[in-house]
Amino acid sequence: MAVVTKQMAYGPEHSPNRIRANDLAALPDRCHTPIDTLSLDCFDTLLWRKYASPHDVFYQLQHAASFQSLGMTAAMRIQAEDRARRLMLLNQQHSEVRLRDIYLANHPELDKRQLDALSEEEIAAEMEACFAYPPMVQLIRDAQSRGMKIIIVSDTYFEEPQLRRLLTAALPADVMAAIDSIYCSCDYGKSKATGLFEKIVRSRGNTPENYLHIGDHAASDYAAPRAFRLNALQFQREDEYMTNLLRLQAIAAGMMDTGTRSTRPVPSPFLGVFAMEKTAENKPESLIGYASLGPIMYTFARYICDEIEQMRREGKQPKALFLMRDAYLPSLACSALTRSTLGACVSISRFAAYAASFRSQREIDRYLAESAHSQRFRDMARQLLLPDKVAEPLIRTAHRHAQPEIEFARLVRRRDILRMILDKSAQYRSRLLRHLQKTAGIAAKDTLVFIDLGYHGTVQDLLTPVFADMNIEVTGRYLITLRTPGWESRRRGLLDPSWCDDKALQTLVSYIALLEQLCTSNQGSVVDYDREGSAVHAVAAISAQQHAKLFQIQSECLRFIHDAQRYFQDIKPHISPFLLRETVRAELCRMIFFPTAPELQYLRSFQFDWNLGTQDVSTVFDPEQGLKGLHRRGLFFIEKNSKTMRMNYPAELRAAGFELTLALLSQQRFGLDIKLKDMLPRQSHLPATLARGHETHQTILDAQMTYDGYYTAWTPVGEGDIQVSVLWGKKHEWIQIESAELIQMDAFIAQNESQHTHDAWPCLAFDQMTEHRGRLFHCTSGTSSMTLKPSLQPEPGRQYVFRIVYRPLAPPAPEPAAVMQGPKITFTF
Numbered sequence: 001m002a003v004v005t006k007q008m009a010y011g012p013e014h015s016p017n018r019i020r021a022n023d024l025a026a027l028p029d030r031c032h033t034p035i036d037t038l039s040l041d042c043f044d045t046l047l048w049r050k051y052a053s054p055h056d057v058f059y060q061l062q063h064a065a066s067f068q069s070l071g072m073t074a075a076m077r078i079q080a081e082d083r084a085r086r087l088m089l090l091n092q093q094h095s096e097v098r099l100r101d102i103y104l105a106n107h108p109e110l111d112k113r114q115l116d117a118l119s120e121e122e123i124a125a126e127m128e129a130c131f132a133y134p135p136m137v138q139l140i141r142d143a144q145s146r147g148m149k150i151i152i153v154s155d156t157y158f159e160e161p162q163l164r165r166l167l168t169a170a171l172p173a174d175v176m177a178a179i180d181s182i183y184c185s186c187d188y189g190k191s192k193a194t195g196l197f198e199k200i201v202r203s204r205g206n207t208p209e210n211y212l213h214i215g216d217h218a219a220s221d222y223a224a225p226r227a228f229r230l231n232a233l234q235f236q237r238e239d240e241y242m243t244n245l246l247r248l249q250a251i252a253a254g255m256m257d258t259g260t261r262s263t264r265p266v267p268s269p270f271l272g273v274f275a276m277e278k279t280a281e282n283k284p285e286s287l288i289g290y291a292s293l294g295p296i297m298y299t300f301a302r303y304i305c306d307e308i309e310q311m312r313r314e315g316k317q318p319k320a321l322f323l324m325r326d327a328y329l330p331s332l333a334c335s336a337l338t339r340s341t342l343g344a345c346v347s348i349s350r351f352a353a354y355a356a357s358f359r360s361q362r363e364i365d366r367y368l369a370e371s372a373h374s375q376r377f378r379d380m381a382r383q384l385l386l387p388d389k390v391a392e393p394l395i396r397t398a399h400r401h402a403q404p405e406i407e408f409a410r411l412v413r414r415r416d417i418l419r420m421i422l423d424k425s426a427q428y429r430s431r432l433l434r435h436l437q438k439t440a441g442i443a444a445k446d447t448l449v450f451i452d453l454g455y456h457g458t459v460q461d462l463l464t465p466v467f468a469d470m471n472i473e474v475t476g477r478y479l480i481t482l483r484t485p486g487w488e489s490r491r492r493g494l495l496d497p498s499w500c501d502d503k504a505l506q507t508l509v510s511y512i513a514l515l516e517q518l519c520t521s522n523q524g525s526v527v528d529y530d531r532e533g534s535a536v537h538a539v540a541a542i543s544a545q546q547h548a549k550l551f552q553i554q555s556e557c558l559r560f561i562h563d564a565q566r567y568f569q570d571i572k573p574h575i576s577p578f579l580l581r582e583t584v585r586a587e588l589c590r591m592i593f594f595p596t597a598p599e600l601q602y603l604r605s606f607q608f609d610w611n612l613g614t615q616d617v618s619t620v621f622d623p624e625q626g627l628k629g630l631h632r633r634g635l636f637f638i639e640k641n642s643k644t645m646r647m648n649y650p651a652e653l654r655a656a657g658f659e660l661t662l663a664l665l666s667q668q669r670f671g672l673d674i675k676l677k678d679m680l681p682r683q684s685h686l687p688a689t690l691a692r693g694h695e696t697h698q699t700i701l702d703a704q705m706t707y708d709g710y711y712t713a714w715t716p717v718g719e720g721d722i723q724v725s726v727l728w729g730k731k732h733e734w735i736q737i738e739s740a741e742l743i744q745m746d747a748f749i750a751q752n753e754s755q756h757t758h759d760a761w762p763c764l765a766f767d768q769m770t771e772h773r774g775r776l777f778h779c780t781s782g783t784s785s786m787t788l789k790p791s792l793q794p795e796p797g798r799q800y801v802f803r804i805v806y807r808p809l810a811p812p813a814p815e816p817a818a819v820m821q822g823p824k825i826t827f828t829f
Contacts, residue, residue, distance in 0.1 A: 017222060017233065017234060018233065018234045018235075018236045019214065019233045019234070019235055019236065020235075020236050020275070021133075021135045021235075021237075021275045021276045022135075022276055024135045024136065024138070024139045025135070025138065025139070025142070027139060027142075028139075028142050028143055028146055028148075034209070034210060035148065035210060035211070035212045035231065036147070036148055036149060036206065036210045037148060037149045037150075037151060037204070037206065037210055037211045037212070038139070038140070038143040038148045038149070038150050038151070038211075038212055038214075039151050039152075039153050039200075039211050039212065039213040039214070039225075039230070040136065040139075040140070040150070040151070040152055040153070040213070040214055040215065041152075041153060041154060041213075041214065041215025041216060041217070041220075041221050041235070042152050042153075042154035042156065042163065042167070043130075043154065043156070044216045044237065045133070045136060045214065045215045045216050045221070045235050046132060046133060046136045046137075046140075046152065046167075046171075047130045047131070047132060047133070047166065047167070047170055048130065048131055048132075048133045048271070048272060049126075049129045049130055049131075049268075050129055050131065050267065050268065050269050050573055050574075050575055050579065051129060051265040051266060051267060051268055052246060052249075052250050052265070052266035052267070052268040052271075053266070055074065055078060056129075056261070056265030056266050057125050057126060057129045057265065058074035058077045058078065058125075058265075059074045059261060059262070059263065059264050059265040060125050060128070060129070060264065060265055061074070061077065061121065061122055061125040062074045062077070062263075063263075064121035064122075064124075064125065065117075065121070066114065066117040066118045066121050067118065067121060070106075070107060070118075072106070074261070076106060077102070079106070080102050080103065080105045080106040081097070081102045081105075081157070083105040083106065084097045084101045084102045084104070084105035085097055087101075087105060088101065092189065094189045094190065094191075094194065095191075096157075096185045096186045096188070096189050096190065096191060097157050097186060098157055098158075098159055098186045099115075099118070099119045099122060099157050099158065099159075099162070100115045100119065101157075102157060103115055103118050103119075119162070123158075123162055123165060123166065126166055127165075127166060127169045127170070128574060130166060130169075130170050131170055131571045131572075131573040132170045132171045132172070132175070132571065133272060133275075133571070134272075134567070134570040134571060135276065137171065137172065137175050140175050140178055140179070141174070141175060141178070144178040149180045150178050150179050150180055151179070151180055151181045151182070151183065151200070152167065152179060152181070152182045152183065153183045153192065153196065153197070153200065153213065153215075154182075154183070154184055154185065155185045155191045155192055155196075155217075155220055156184050156185060156186060157186050158184060158186070159184055159186060159187055160182050160183075160184050160187055163182055163184055164182055167179070167182070181204075183196065183200055191220065191224075192215075192220040192221065192224045192225070193219060193220050193223075193224040197213070197224060197225050197228040197230055198228050201228065201230070208228055208229035208230045209229065209230075209231065211225070211230040211231060212230070212231040212232070212233070213225040213230050213231070213232045213233075214232070214233050214234075214235050215232075215234070215235055216234065216235045216236070216237055217234075218234055221234055221235070222234040237271070237275045238271065238274055238275055241287065241291075241596070241598075242274050242291065244596065245287075245291060245292070245590070245596060246268060246271065248590050248594040248596070249268075249583075249586050249587055249590045250266045250586070251590075251594065252586045252587070252589035252590040252593065252594060253266050253267075253582065253585070253586035253589075254266075255589060255593075255665055255666070255669055256500075256504050256507075256585050256586060256589050256669070257504070257582070257585075266586075267579045267580075267582050267583045267586075268583070269573070269575045269579060269580060269583055270294075270295045270298075270564065270583070272567055272571065273560065273563050273564050273567045274291060276563070276567070277290060277291075277560075277563065283556075284598045284599065284601065284602035285549065285552035285553050285555075285556050285602070286556045287596070287598050287599060287602075288518070288553050288556070288599055288602065288603070289552065289553035289554060289555065289556025289557040289559075289560070290556040290557065290559060290560045291560075292587060292590075292591050292599075293329075293515075293518055293553065293554075293556075293557045293560075293591075294556065294557045294559075294560025294561060294564070295560070295564070295583060295584065295587055296479075296515075296584050296587055296588060296591075297329060297330065297333040297519075297557050297560075297561060298333065298337070298560065298561045298564045298565075299494065299580040299581065299583065299584045300330055300333065300479050300494050300584070301330065301333035301334045301336070301337040301338075301561065302337065302577075302580070303477070303494045303577070303581075304320070304330070304334055304342070304451055304477055305334060305337060305338060305342065306577070307449075307477050307492070308320055308342065308343075308449065308477075311447060311449070316447045316473075317445065317446055317447055318446075318447045318448075318449045319343060319344070319440055319441075319442065319446050319447065319448055319449065320334075320342050320343025320344070320449045320451055321343055321344055321346045321348075321436075321440055321448055321449065321450055321451065322334075322343055322344070322345045322346065322451045322452075323346060323348050323450055323451065323452040323459060324345055324346065324347045324348070324349075324521055324523070324526070325349070325520040325521045325523060325525070326452055326453045326516050326519050326520055327345070327451050327452045327453070327519070328345070328519060328520055328521035329518070329519035329520075329554055329557065330451060330452075330453075330479070330519065331343070331345050331451075332554065332558055333557070333558065333561055336558045336561040336562055336565075337561055337565060343440075343449070343451065344439050344440035344441075345439070346435065346436060346439050346440055347435065347439075347526040347529075347535035347537070348432070348459055348463075348526065349459075349525045349526045349527075350458055350459060351383060351525060351526070351527060352428075352432060352526050352527070352528075352529075353458065353459040353462040353463055354367060354383055354462060355383065355385055355425060355428045355528075356425060356428050356429040356432045356462070356463065356466060357425070357429075357462040357463065357465075357466070358384070358385075358421050358422055358425035359422070359425070359426075359429075359465065359466075360422070361413070361418055364384070364412070364413070364418065364421060364422075365413075367380075367383070367384070368380075368408075368409045368412060368413075371383075372405040372406075372408055372409050373405055375404055375405055375408075377391075377394070377395045377398055377399070377404075377408050378391065378395055380408070381394065381395065384412065384421050385420075385421060385424035385425060385428060386417070386420065386421065386424075390417070390420065394408065394411045394412065394417075395408070397411060398411060428528070428529075429466060431528065431529035431530070431531070431533065432529055433466075433470075433533075434529065434531075434532065434533030435529045435533040435534070435535060436533075437533065438532070438533035438534070439533070442470075442472060443472075444470060444471040444472060445471060445472070446472050446473070447472075447473045447474075447475060448467065448472060448473065448474045448475070449475055449476070449477055450474065450475070450476045450477070450478075450491075451476075451477050451478070452476070452478055452479075453478060453479045453480065453512070453515065453516060453519060454476065454478020454479050454480045454481050454482075454491070454493055455478070455480055455481070455482050455509050455512075456482055456484055457476050457478070457481065457484065457487070457490065457491045460474055460475075460476045460490065460491060461484075461490075464490070474490075475490060475491060475492075476490065476491030476492070477491070477492055477493070478491060478492070478493040478494070478496075479493060479494050479495065480493050480494070480495045480496070480505060480508060480509060480512070481493030481495070481496035481497070481505075482496075482497070482502070482505055482506065482509060483497040483502050483505075494581055494584060495508070495581065495584065495585055495588075499578070499581070500585065503668075503669060503670065503671060504585070504669065506668075507589070507665070507668045507669045508585070508588050508589060508592065510668060511592045511593075511647065511648050511649065511650055512588075512592070513608045513618075513620060513647030513648060514591070514592065514603065514606070514608075514620055514621075514647065514648050514651075515588070515591070515592075516608070517542075517546075517550070517606055517607075517608055517620065518550065518553060518554070520542075520550070522540065522547045522550070522551075523537050523540060524537040524538035524539050524540040524541065525537065525538045525609070526538075541607075541609040541617045542607055542609055542617070543607070545605070546605065546606055546607065549602070549606075589665075592648065592650055592651075593650045593654070593661050593662075593664070593665045594654060594658075594661060595650075595651050595654055600623070600651060600654065600655055603620065603621075603651075604620075604621065604622070604623065606619075606620040606621075607619055607620060608620050608647045618645060618646060618647050619646045619647070620646065620647045620648050620651070621646055621647070621648040621649070621651035621652050622646055622652065623651075623652055623655035623656070625646065625652070626646075626649065626652025626653065626655065626656065627652075627655075627656060627707075627708075628738075628739075629652070630653075630656055630660075630706060630707035630708070630710075631706055631707055631708060631710040631712075631738050631739075631805050632706065632712055632738070632739065632803070632805050633676070633706065633712065633751075634676040634679060634680065634704070634705075634706035634707060634712070635653070635660055635663055635664065635674075635676065635679055635707075636675075636676055636751070637751075638751065649664070650664055650665070656707070660707075663679065676704060676706070677704060680704070680705040680706065680707075682705040683702060683703060683704055683705065684703040684705075684711055684731070684808070685700045685701070685702060685703065685731075686700065686701040686703055686713055686726055686727070686728075686731060687700060687726075687727040687730045687731065688700070688701050688715070688724060688725060688726050688727060689724075689725045689727070690715070690722055690723070690724055690725075691722065691723040691725070692718070692721060692722050692723070699715075701713040701714075701715055701726070703806075706805070708807070709807045709808075710738060710805055710806065710807045711805070711806055711807065711808070712803060712804070712805050713726075713803070713804055713806075714748075714801050714802060714803040714804075715801070715802055716745065716799065716800070716801055716802075717742070717788070717790075717800050717801065717802045718799065718800065719796065719797070719798060719799060719800065720742060720790055720800045721790045722790060722802075723787065723788060723789055723790050724787070724788040724802050725785050725786070725787040725788075726785060726786045726787075726804065727783070727784075727785050728769065728777070728779045728784050728785060728786060729768065729769075729779040729780075729781050729782045729783050729784030729785065730782055730783075731808075732779060732808045732809075732810060733778065733779050733810040734776070734777070734778055734779070734808070734809040734810040735776075735777050735779070735806050735807065735808050735809060736774065736775055736776050736777070736806060736807045736809055737775045737777060737786075737804065737805070737806045738775070738805040738806060738807065739759075739761075739803075739804070739805045740759075740760045740761050740764055740786075740788070740802070740803070740804045740805075741757050741758065741759060741760050741802075741803050742757070742758040742760045742800045742801070742802055743756060743757045743758075743800065743801045743803060744756035744757075744795075744798050744799070744800060744801075745798075745799040745800060745801050746799070748801045748803075760788055760802065763788055763789050764786055764787065764788055764789075765786070765787045765789060766784075766785075766786050766787075767783075767784065767785045767786075767787070768780045768781045768783060768784040768785070769784045769785070769786065776809070786804075788802055
């Protein structure tokens with residue numbers, strides 16, 4: 001039956017030669033020529049795999065008994081196919097091979113029984129990996145209802161009976177029955193590009209114009225059939241952005257697990273969902289919320305629902321408590337997945353948990369031991385619930401002491417202060433319990449399931465003793481659980497040490513702040529509860545503009561969950577929870593270390609508030625500041641203090657160069673002892689003089705290349721009383737000086753310099769150096785110099801380092817015959 005319509009030609013309007021999954025439903029009505037045969041490619045068109053590439057199946061296949069008996073690995077299976085094709089081309093003048101040809105290429109001694117066993121194992125592996133793609137299944141049904149014949153045309157080493165078995169295993173019975181014929185290139189000795197279509201048309205007795213072929217390969221599935229006058233469309237599975245994202249995700253998967261593409265494949269269970277999504281191309285909130293955050297939250301929600309159901313089967317009475325604020329999006333994700341309310345959203349911050357936990361001096365001592373080293377005594381006093389009029393004298397006294405943290409701890413442990421803290425904590429604890437009774441109806445013999453993004457389980461550990469007195473069990477289910485003493489009996493995570501090594505988990509958690517901000521609610525941190533148990537929140541520290549972006553991202557995330565739920569209900573694939581977990585681990589790593597350009601641009605204004613009852617806000621990342629850090633310290637500029645640190649340094653490195661992020665990820669993931677000199681071994685040497693009083697010494701400053709052609713050189717300058725002269729003219733004619741700073745030595749060593757750095761530029765004097773725009777200097781003679789005079793008045797008693805960051809813009813002059821000698825001063829970190 002010929003079908004003629006009045007609609008447009010093949011494919012969507014914007015790309016007449018290509019078609020996306022969402023356009024397939026309308027395709028039969030878009031053909032303006034009499035089409036009576038629909039021809040479909042098999043793999044990656046009708047049958048999809050749950051892995052990232054066809055070769056990933058071999059990493060599963062290599063564990064099969066017959067393959068292991070031959071010692072055949074995935075790499076060897078790939079090499080065998082290549083060798084078989086070259087042998088076939090030599091002997092038969094074509095390169096189409098069958099499975100037995102592939103196995104014999106490496107093992108010519110194999111008999112029929114062994115060949116059959118290997119073939120059966122490969123077919124079984126493909127059956128386990130393959131599923132029918134729903135839009136293509138529906139296209140077959142629609143085409144059949146219009147009287148079209150359906151044929152399958154595949155460039156494959158599977159023979160027709162073997163491919164028919166694969167299709168029968170994957171397709172619904174009515175769809176399989178609708179397929180008229182299956183054509184395999186290995187049966188004909190011809191591929192699609194070398195004449196298979198011509199053979200098919202001649203054998204079927206109709207004309208090429210009566211066919212419409214659809215497949216994913218540009219050459220084989222579009223150019224080849226068009227060359228034989230068949231109508232053809234290239235099926236575009238994903239756009240360029242998704243192709244790139246999935247490629248980066250595969251890189252991240254390999255970094256997280258060295259067994260990736262060694263002992264197991266790269267999973268890609270969500271590719272089919274992405275293929276049906278057509279709005280992500282131009283909307284950054286979709287790229288972040290739908291393509292990245294969506295799969296993470298979908299998998300986490302499935303995990304939470306499965307865990308709650310398992311507890312019920314064990315006879316427990318689980319009550320899911322989503323800990324606000326970070327569990328805000330997980331709570332919405334669970335509701336989107338189940339279309340019901342899974343549990344209660346309760347306001348418990350780390351500040352609230354600590355405040356309610358002080359039941360004896362032991363808890364106070366533990367808190368002091370963990371926090372006093374920060375010397376943030378005002379914040380600590382607030383956490384200990386001390387009124388300002390009580391706290392301020394303690395703080396002033398502590399700061400005057402030679403060891404402030406020890407003195408502050410001593411003052412807090414005075415009997416009157418301890419009693420005040422314990423009394424106020426008891427009152428706070430009562431208010432928190434009223435909040436939980438009001439919002440979650442907790443009662444004796446309940447099992448409270450704390451749900452959060454997780455990590456150390458601090459809130460759970462602090463409050464477990466409180467609930468134990470009420471005969472209430474507390475357990476935790478988190479996105480990530482790190483290894484802590486006894487974690488196995490108290491909490492679990494979608495990603496946890498039961499299957500993921502500690503370094504991989506710690507690598508993710510080190511820069512997880514962006515994910516936390518993407519999951520948070522539009523509220524300030526909870527700081528207290530009123531008498532009725534309602535939460536009292538701090539003023540939200542995050543801007544309305546950021547929350548508007550968050551709302552869009554979270555909406556896209558929930559849209560993905562709805563789409564994914566429908567998709568998995570349709571295909572019913574054999575996708576294990578472990579495979580989903582691996583995908584989440586890879587995507588979290590990609591999101592953190594390999595963000596794409598649209599993600600960087602959209603999120604660069606994001607801030608992070610600490611949710612500790614303070615108003616502290618940190619920038620998530622700042623590419624400009626990151627570039628300055630690279631110039632000054634190279635790759636290892638990362639600050640570790642809570643006041644000025646930024647939360648996602650990998651994003652700053654990604655903006656500067658992929659290789660920098662990869663180096664940081666490698667260092668953290670594998671514990672590599674990488675130094676700046678390993679990254680850029682090029683060094684230079686600056687002649688200099690050091691003077692204190694009437695003493696003058698000539699020396700050489702080592703200058704280490706950092707990034708973008710910049711060098712950094714430093715030297716100790718005592719308490720700022722040493723004069724330093726750098727003799728630029730002996731080395732360079734043109735230089736650009738990025739910065740000159742005095743830095744407290746201990747902060748310099750501890751990589752905490754931003755709070756302890758003084759701009760030394762006002763104290764510099766230039767001799768025979770002409771300044772141009774952008775601190776560009778022309779050294780007009782061989783004696784041109786720059787001098788730091790000891791006129792700055794830094795903090796007394798502190799030792800300082802003088803650091804200059806510069807970039808030579810002209811080739812260095814030849815080294816003088818006799819290099820100035822003197823004590824060589826170096827300072828390394």
